[in-house]
Structures are given as structure tokens and as C-alpha cells.
Amino acid sequence: MKTDLDVVILVLTLLIFGCPVPAIVMAFKIDERTVADWIDKAGEHAQRVQEHxxxxxxxxxxxxxxxxxxxxSQRGVLWLATAMSVASRLLIWGKVASGRTDEMIAEVVQHVHRAARLQSxxxxATDGFATWKGQILRFFRAAVHxxxxxxxxxxxxxxLHIVQVVKRTYGERIERRLAFGDLFEALHLIEVTQGKRGTVNTAFVERLNATLRTWLPALTRRSRHAGSLEQxxxxxxxxxVAAYNFIRPHRSLRVQVDGRWVERTPGMAAGLxxxxxxxxxLLGFRVPPPHNAA
Known part of the structure; x- marks a missing residue:
């Protein structure tokens, strides 16, 4: 790259935490296409780091x-599906698509399945979109020999247990229901991950989505910074995602060590x-090549 590394790191840091591209262009006198190229390269690397x-x-x-x-977006509505672990606040995977399709949900569920310890x-916990249940039951299966x-x-x-939170448009009614598995075990997992006051909800992923809307101007519903391309x-x-999981500590994850509070990232809370x-x-992290690479 033809730009000083410190400048690249500073620009990417600002982009990660919500600074609009036009502000970057004006402040650093860098061409908008160059900034877009940096986002593409850094984002592709961050995706490989996330997967590894x-x-x-x-x-x-x-x-x-x-x-x-x-x-x-400039070419219509885009959808983003996300999945996170409540206990560690770890954002496991996300997928952007031009519609709320089965393929979008399937990719997210598949990566969660890859991240989960076998048979753990x-x-x-999902909303009432029926595709979630279908794809979860499709991937979270094991062979019986x-x-x-x-x-x-x-x-x-x-x-495996699945609960759904269905929000009705009338009367501010919220329906919570067990879609698969055992209710007693589901409530036990809720207590373990949320505490004794926990309940069936999707509040944690909704809070995550609110954070994403703050950090990514293109995700803001009322914004002049519409996303240009899906990719x-x-x-x-x-x-x-990489910054959320590995760079910025979360106050809700802090623990007391030797009499002092230590703030942790979701990656630290998950033991990664x-x-x-x-x-x-993050930019210098070396992702090992696949095992089947020549």
C-alpha cells in the first residue's frame, strides 16, 4: 500500500467506530475509492480471522x-442476520443479503453449528421467523450409527432447545413459546446465561443490533449514508465484528481480579x-492456511 501504515490504521479505526466515509475523505484528503478499497481488504481479512x-x-x-x-442501500433494501452467545456476548456470525432468505439464515446457523462444541x-432464542427453526433443526443433527x-x-x-419471541402488532402483546426441546432445560440455560431474573427474550441480540447501527452508518434506517454494495x-x-469481539472491552463482562476490576472483550470472555x-x-493477525491447501 502506498499510504503510511499509521494513517491506514487511524482511518480504519475511525471507520470501525462509525465515522462516515465523507468525513474521512475531507479530513485526510484520501480518495473515496481508496477508502472503499481499504474497507474491502481489511473486511475480508477480518472475516477470515472471525472464522478461524x-x-x-x-x-x-x-x-x-x-x-x-x-x-x-442505493440498490434497494438489504437484510442482515446475526447470531450471538449471550454468556460471552460473542457475535458468532452474520450475513448480509438482498432479502430475508433461507440461504441467509442457513449460513448463520451453519457457522454457529461449526462454533459449538459437539452435542453441548x-x-x-429467535423471533417468530419460521426459517430459523427449520435451519436450526437441519444443521444441529448428529448421525446415529x-x-x-x-x-x-x-x-x-x-x-438442543429452541424458544421464540413473537411480537404482535396489536395490543403490544409479546408471545413467548417453546418451539423445540424441553422447557425445564431451556429455563435452566436461561438462568445460567442471564441470571435468576432471566426470561425468554431476544434483548441481547437486539442490543447488539443497536450497537451495529451506531458503528455502521449504512445500517441506520434514517441515514444519508446508504450502503452502496451488498458485498x-x-x-x-x-x-x-472483529472490533466488537476482540478490540473493545465491554463493561458488562468485567470481572474482579486481585481486588481490581478487569474489563474483558467477548473474545476474552469466550476464552479465545x-x-x-x-x-x-487485528490487521497483522496471520490466519493459517486451510489444512487441505497445497
Missing amino acids: QVCQGQLDLGQVQADEIWCR PILW TGRRGRPRLVEWAE RLERHFFLT TDHPWTVEE
């Missing part, structure tokens, strides 16, 4: 909350890192 660090099948996720939000207890010839039968995880918005999203990263550490 999070989606390795080693996490006891406990309760996972999932939701979808929409935003306006897991509770999904009987010793007979042929393909083994697939059955849902024994410790670029997704790459900017993953750059923000031992310290908050810097933007420079």
Missing part, C-alpha cells in the same frame, strides 16, 4: 440469540484471547 478464531467447534455457547435487521447444551449398511439416520441434538457492506460489517487487541494486531 470463532468457528472451530470448541465453544460451549449456552444460549444463542438470533435476529435480523434491515437497512436501505444449546438454547436458541447402528452397524447396519447404508447412510446412518440423523437425529437432533439431545440438548462491501458485509466486509465493513465483519471489520466491525487473553487481552484486548489493537487494530494493528
